[in-house]
Amino acid sequence: MLKGYKYRLHPTPVQAEFLIKTIGCARFIYNKLLEDRIAIREEAKTGSGTRRKPATVSMTKTGKFFISILVEQDDAPWIPVEHKVGIDLGLEHFAVMTNDAMVSEKIENPRFLRKSEEKVKKAQRALSRKKIGSKNREKARLILAKRHEKIANQRKDFLHKLSRRIVDENQVIVVETLTSKDMMQNHKLAKSIGDVSWHEFVRQLEYKSNFYGRTLIKADQWFASTQICSICGAKGEKKTVDVREWTCARGAHHDRDINASLNLLMLAD
Numbered sequence: 001m002l003k004g005y006k007y008r009l010h011p012t013p014v015q016a017e018f019l020i021k022t023i024g025c026a027r028f029i030y031n032k033l034l035e036d037r038i039a040i041r042e043e044a045k046t047g048s049g050t051r052r053k054p055a056t057v058s059m060t061k062t063g064k065f066f067i068s069i070l071v072e073q074d075d076a077p078w079i080p081v082e083h084k085v086g087i088d089l090g091l092e093h094f095a096v097m098t099n100d101a102m103v104s105e106k107i108e109n110p111r112f113l114r115k116s117e118e119k120v121k122k123a124q125r126a127l128s129r130k131k132i133g134s135k136n137r138e139k140a141r142l143i144l145a146k147r148h149e150k151i152a153n154q155r156k157d158f159l160h161k162l163s164r165r166i167v168d169e170n171q172v173i174v175v176e177t178l179t180s181k182d183m184m185q186n187h188k189l190a191k192s193i194g195d196v197s198w199h200e201f202v203r204q205l206e207y208k209s210n211f212y213g214r215t216l217i218k219a220d221q222w223f224a225s226t227q228i229c230s231i232c233g234a235k236g237e238k239k240t241v242d243v244r245e246w247t248c249a250r251g252a253h254h255d256r257d258i259n260a261s262l263n264l265l266m267l268a269d
Contacts, residue, residue: 084172086265088225088257089201091192092244095162096257098265099170104258107162112154113195120147155197163204167212172268175202176260177221219264229254230262 011019084100094109113120123144130137166173178198202218209216219225227236229248239246239256247253 083170084265084268085166085170085174086261086263086268087166087173087175088260088264089176089178089196089198090257091196091241093257094196095201096261097166098258098261100265100268102262104261106257109196110154110158111192111195112151112158114192116147116151120144120151123147155195156200159197159201159204163201163208166205167208167214170214172215172217173205173209174217174219174264174267175205176219176223176225176264177202217267219267223263223267225260225263226256228259228263230259230266 086098088096090096091109093106095107096104097107098104123140127137127140127144130140206216208214224235226239228234229236229250229252231252232248232250234248234250236246236248244256245254246256
């Protein structure tokens with residue numbers, strides 16, 4: 001037996017506006033496609049004009065709906081405009097994002113491994129004291145494995161939620177390319193670099209962008225986002241990790257991470 005269910009929604013004013021725009025956009029696109037198909041059929045009946053295929057709805061690289069019939073934004077204000085974001089990855093903050101409204105947001109580094117480090121070390125010491133092959137050693141091994149599993153699950157949950165949010169809110173995403181393998185040669189930073197999982201974060205952004213029709217731009221690994229002044233474009237000297245703020249030769253003062261995210265955002269144009 002098939003059952004039917006009814007649900008009543010109580011959206012907030014912001015959600016209601018979003019739903020109205022989405023439904024209006026879908027209705028407008030449908031009517032345009034229908035109008036185009038009718039025109040093609042009439043042209044075929046009269047034998048006038050060149051033969052052409054009906055337009056289809058697809059997602060462009062900018063994430064906007066595309067029809068072969070040109071639609072101006074002013075004629076259809078409910079069609080969402082393009083949103084872009086530049087993402088600077090780092091250790092002090094997991095990421096610093098700047099959108100096309102020039103609003104910057106710093107995502108704190110959760111440091112899951114660091115926070116659970118003492119518990120992991122305690123479990124490792126307990127395991128090392130147990131006799132090889134004993135039941136107590138197997139119990140200690142499972143406890144240590146669960147500690148590591150919890151950290152891995154926390155990290156995956158954080159990365160999935162953040163990457164999905166970015167993909168949902170933006171059509172064009174620019175992220176810097178970091179070579180974690182080379183950076184981990186620095187033994188002082190190796191543990192922190194391994195804890196943030198940049199590679200997995202970018203991997204998730206990439207496949208989710210492809211699935212939802214977004215554009216992901218990976219900046220060249222040699223792009224000096226940190227050294228370039230986002231205001232005048234002048235390139236300064238290379239900066240060590242401890243330098244968090246700097247002043248351009250022309251007097252512009254910068255937050256290191258926000259300036260880098262601004263430079264990455266410019267690659268979206």
